[in-house]
Amino acid sequence: MEYILVVDDDPVSLLFMSSLLKRCGFQIVSAKNGLEALSILAENPNIQFVLSDWIMPEMDGIELCTKLKELEFDRYIFFVLLSGKDDQRSIIDGINAGADDFIVKGTDVKELEARVKAGFRTLELHNKITDKNQELDSAYATIRKDLDAAGDLVRQLLPTQTNFTGVELNYMSIPSAQIGGDMLGYMQLDPDHLAFYLFDVAGHGVSSALMSFSVQQSLSVVGGPSSIVKDINNNIIPPEDVIDKLNKLYISDDKIQLYFTMIYAVLNVKTGEVDYCSAGHPPLVWHHSQTEQAELIGDDNFVVGAFDFVEYKASSIQLNPGDKIWLYSDGITEAEKDNTQFSEDGLRKTIMDIHSHPTHLQTELLVNRVRTWQESDTFEDDVSVLAVEWKGYSKQEDDSCNTKLTTKVNAQFFR
Template identity: 60%
Template sequence: MKKILLVDDNKTMLIFMAKVLSKRGFDVITASDGMHALQVLEDRPDIQFVLSDWMMPEIDGIELCSRVKSADYGRYLFFMLLSGKDDKESIVSGINAGADDFVVKDTHVDELVARIQAGFRTLALHNEITTKNDALDNAYATMKKDLESAGELLKRLLPTEKTMSGVELSYVSIPSAQIGGDMLGYMNLDEEHVAIYLLDVAGHGVSSALLSFSVQQSIAVSSGHSSIVKTAIEEPPYYRVNQPHEVLKHLNEQYLSDDLNLLYFTMVYAVLNIKTGKMAFSSAGHPPLVWLHSLHGDAELIGQESFVVGAFDFVEYETSYIQLDPGDKVWMYSDGITEAEKGSEMFSEEGFRKTVVQLNEQPTTLQTELLVNRVRDWQQAEQFDDDVSVLVVEWKGNPEREQLCNMKLSTKVNAQFFK
């Protein structure tokens, strides 16, 4: 039954109106004044419809309406004002106080009931919308929690070790949303070769993150027939390390888009021989690498013109080679850092290259974080509009030679000690 709180300081009118409305099928609860009405509403949260007289002592209908229609009241009420006045000024005052409807006391009971029924239809619509909004809020909260969990999972896929035999590495990965489409990593392929990669999936959100996760898992398989980073052969060591362009070709075939899947990604994949310092790399629509030379302290952009991965089936990739000297560093990054904006100006690849040179005297393990903070200071904003990933690898020299030198030095020191 539809509940109405009827408020009137005139006891005769209160009894009469309650009787009339009860006969029309309404559950009528009465209050003798505004203060009493507020108490009833506090005790009866199930009441959503108020039919109140205007002229009452202490708290009149206008004041009562203002209170229950205030933003901090706590629940929505449909408020109908009853008045003996029928002038424009009275109607405007009632509406400004928040009243949903205004009825003159001598209105025919059929019209009054019809307008009350209309008020309950408005309430029903409001309650339905509120219920749906609550459901959406709950769904959003669940999705947010799931996205946060997914974001944490993706973070766990990032490398934890910052040093490997013959190399030192550092990286920063910052998604622009809860989960992003960037992914980076590195791993030992064997005793001589280290693979390093960075990819940037187009777009943001769940689909981009899932694709980056899938690609990372594809690269992580380093043995067996399903590996794309090695190929099994019949002679010892029974495998060969695949060239970077072969890895990109495998990925392009595996993740080729169709009418239902339009995702693609840019990527750079490199293989470093930690004994010789020779690095092979292949790029798929990705920003150029930055090669910092330790001997003279300058840096250059190196890259290739090529198509992204997953968009076209006719693409051929190529492998390029560079010879690193001990202390040389190679930087990889996503365009979220170089396309950071300050007004109409972008940080740019050249700005990235110059910053790499400026930071060269800092420890390698700190350089990526320092570089990202430089860009934040430059754009005068903490947040980035796109995912940001930056990775640097420094070749320390042949680890076996370094170990041999250390052994010779240790032998000499020991000989002097026991002389």
């Protein structure tokens, strides 16, 4: 039903216009001035079309139009200003007040009917768009809820225990959105070896997060025929072979064009030897406890999942007690201020600056240092940082401590 509220203080004009529009098939409600019109609109939410005279007592047509076009009004009103004046200044004033159309009294009946019908077509289109927007808002709310749940699941995948025999680890993981493509982890392969890794899936959003979840699941299987970190004889698979297996598992095709950078390392907790493979990832930072210096190390391997012809190579380093290995994603080194990046060298220097603090505080100190530098608490990309300190091997400690994970929690996950 198409309702029109006709507003005019002249009873004759009001009756004439109402009768005319009724004959055109419209349902008419009338008001004598702007205040009465507001009251009628408040009681009749189905009315969205107003045809109002300009000059009226108490509240004229311009004032009424202004009220109805304010953002706090509860619905969209198609407003037609009716006037006895047919001059450019009057038309401009009416349109500037927010009127959708301007009709001069005495306009031909056919023209009046055509303009009113055009107004209702505009109303219909507006209402359809409003309904679609409400549907989109509802869908977005559902998606956001699902993403929040996915983010909670990702947090559950991150490790909680941070102390192993002779080793202390600490990390921070900060997704730039509800879910990100960064992931890190570590696991005890056997009583003498600890594996740790960090990878960064290209892009953002659901597809990157799903690949990150899948890669994490592939790495988390420590034993059995489906493990890629230990063979069927329970021997530890070298880092370069682990990454090669991941490359074969996640090689891109025409439908899925995702890849990731990664560092995977195995630490001998008794000797301090680290075997690692870096695949397209930013270099490790090796902090030397004896000299208090830090250096960038890494190999120039291809990313994972992009090419099927790649051969990966690994490297080894020998840690001294107190040395730390830092893994990180490029979200922290590529943080920007005034078109300048924090950089890998900036990260290396910061690690040297904070080395005297306890290991369990250093990742937070590092991230906060970057926040202060960029003068912003938020990051444009996912940020992940993992610090691994080898404390040295003690046979007494080994004899008194089993190799199961402890429950001490130093890691932090920030949204």
